[in-house]
Amino acid sequence: FTNAGMNQFKDVFLCTGSRDYTRAANSQKCIRAGGKHNDLEDVGTDTYHHTFFEMLGNWSFGDYFKAEAIEWAWELLTQRWGIDPSRLHATYFQGDEHEGLAPDDEARNFWRRFLPDERIHKGNKKDNFWEMGDTGPCGPCSEIHYDGTPDKNGDAFINKDNPNVIEIWNLVFMQYNRDSGGKLSALPAKHVDTGMGLERITRILQGKQSNYDTDLFTQILNAIGILCNQQYTGTMEKKDIAFRVIADHLRTLVFAITDGCTPSNDGR
Numbered sequence: 001f002t003n004a005g006m007n008q009f010k011d012v013f014l015c016t017g018s019r020d021y022t023r024a025a026n027s028q029k030c031i032r033a034g035g036k037h038n039d040l041e042d043v044g045t046d047t048y049h050h051t052f053f054e055m056l057g058n059w060s061f062g063d064y065f066k067a068e069a070i071e072w073a074w075e076l077l078t079q080r081w082g083i084d085p086s087r088l089h090a091t092y093f094q095g096d097e098h099e100g101l102a103p104d105d106e107a108r109n110f111w112r113r114f115l116p117d118e119r120i121h122k123g124n125k126k127d128n129f130w131e132m133g134d135t136g137p138c139g140p141c142s143e144i145h146y147d148g149t150p151d152k153n154g155d156a157f158i159n160k161d162n163p164n165v166i167e168i169w170n171l172v173f174m175q176y177n178r179d180s181g182g183k184l185s186a187l188p189a190k191h192v193d194t195g196m197g198l199e200r201i202t203r204i205l206q207g208k209q210s211n212y213d214t215d216l217f218t219q220i221l222n223a224i225g226i227l228c229n230q231q232y233t234g235t236m237e238k239k240d241i242a243f244r245v246i247a248d249h250l251r252t253l254v255f256a257i258t259d260g261c262t263p264s265n266d267g268r
């Protein structure tokens with residue numbers, strides 16, 4: 001299992017391997033229950049993190065770059081899927097002096113073709129520079145967030161752990177490689193790695209407030225309820241947190257077992 005959709009393409013980004021295509025779109029089974037991208041502690045206590053999720057991605061291997069990635073993301077969300085454009089916000093990398101990285105004004109300017117300035121937000125290295133681990137291919141990223149607040153006042157809540165204002169898609173512009181000494185060097189070519197959580201986009205397209213209220217989870221929650229003689233009511237109370245934790249972990253384990261993992265009480 002990987003923690004992101006990009007891991008199996010690492011060799012292509014580093015130019016140590018290749019495929020017979022330069023563009024791809026996929027759905028990648030991801031588990032984030034340890035390591036750098038670990039969502040385990042958030043699971044259940046919120047409505048939108050999971051130990052297992054399906055990451056929908058589109059890829060450019062030295063082919064298209066920022067302009068197309070941004071334009072096509074916008075087209076898919078607003079024109080194909082009909083998401084209200086006034087609920088969408090984008091972020092871009094603000095740069096990092098210590099790393100010697102300039103702000104990603106290019107991404108910012110591409111977003112200006114679709115969004116007003118007040119819905120384009122800068123973000124620091126933690127949120128807007130994507131790395132799969134301590135070393136490897138990486139680059140600035142531009143996230144798309146959905147404002148699900150009743151009066152669309154989510155501006156102040158971007159990346160602030162608000163359950164109604166959530167990131168739905170991350171567009172990563174792979175440009176660098178980080179070596180074991182922490183130094184960044186330019187990759188031989190520029191690539192695109194995007195990741196959108198199936199569970200989150202399903203929630204938006206189904207008009208729900210919680211990933212657990214989508215049809216990816218309701219049958220699991222119902223089955224747990226029957227076994228426990230309890231009912232899931234979607235609150236932040238302990239009982240409902242437990243429901244969400246069990247539903248999430250069951251799903252993770254079912255996918256893991258069907259992919260050949262044998263769970264045990266020893267190690268990960």
Ligand code: SER
Pocket residue numbers: 003004005006057130170171172193194195196
């Ligand atoms: N690698 C990025 C992420 O996991 C985008 O796919 O968020």
